[in-house]
Amino acid sequence: METPGGLKSAREMGLIGCTRCGRVWPDGTPRCGRCGHKLRSRDPKSIQKVWAWWLVGLICYVPANVYPMLQTRTLVFTQENTIVGGAVELANHGSYAIALVILVASVLIPVSKFGVVALLALSVRHRARLSARRRLQLYELVEYIGRWSMIDVFVVAILSSLVQLGSIVSVKPGPAALYFALSVIFTMLSAQAFDSRLIWDREAKNGASPAP
Template sequence: MDGARHGSEKLAALTALDAGLVGCRHCTRVWPADTEVCPRCGGGLQSRDPTSLQRVWAWWLVGLLFYIPANLYPMLITRTVGLASDATIVGGVIELMHHGAYAVAGIVFFASVMIPVGKFIAIGYLAVMVRRSRGYRPRHMLHLFEIVEFIGRWSMIDVFVVAILVALVQFNLIATINPGIAAVCFALSVVFTMLSALSFDSRRIWDEIEIISDESAS
């Protein structure tokens, strides 16, 4: 009983909305609720963003559309002594494994396949579940949102590897490495999924926590 009461007290913490304040999503400064423009950074102030989910789904869909060709078309085009070969993301991982570079293959597979696919699933899950008034655990959703925001930038590892190889391996007729169309598609997909995650208004999850807190108190 004491543990449940202690947890309820934690959930009942005063929020900016209850205090008549609104926080700026750009610089995090808090202002009175009737302030429309942040005096510090000039950003627009809204207690809740009603168009958040529309933008989340729009960026999510565009990112998914670019991720498909990123896996179908070559990421690298290698030319050695007049011979040309190309490799997709998965093909590059398989080739690295054939050469015994299992650690590098694992890193590339994790950063280029596991993380992007996981981000698509996580963002879609957050966007779907936040529309429901019940049926999810708000604290778990907050942790999931923080993880998505944190790992988003690491999806660019594959693009960085391509850029480094293109810069280093340029020996004219002997050997050259050029980026394929998949590199551009993959980079755009990562950018769009990051924009999708940034468009998500996490304050809607806090609203659900407040509802649960009020029901627990009653």
């Protein structure tokens, strides 16, 4: 494939590229004539939306860690576990691998996701130390792994539907499950709201050579 007159962005050529199907249209076209996707050279509200979803995601993440995720009722005791508490208990029982999966999915991925999305959003306005390529890789990583945080919610769902053995043992979902699911959904929306083309605009403005 060739780059007409050197590598240029659609915006520099006075065109709009459809982010859904890649078709190129003249500037000002409201909708893509091929796939019907709404066309925007850049989404001016992109960063605002990112921060809005990011913030509600972060707000939901607090009760998700404070409230119990699971309530286990047996003949002799009732036990409530938070996300981290549940993982610690698993580790105490010797299930280190599972404890690690839970910790990675419910703590490491969400926390690093908040960090990466904030870094990306800030880098559009301010100078970034990471190259544009590196930042796009981070963005794609965040988009890909974000959904895997839902693991713990699914585990709670499976446990509470399956472990219902009358008075011997029964498991109920705790309020944290809801907050955690909401937090995952909001951070996914936050990442989706980010217009990755903004990363490269700043690069082009700074006159940095497009790395091959």
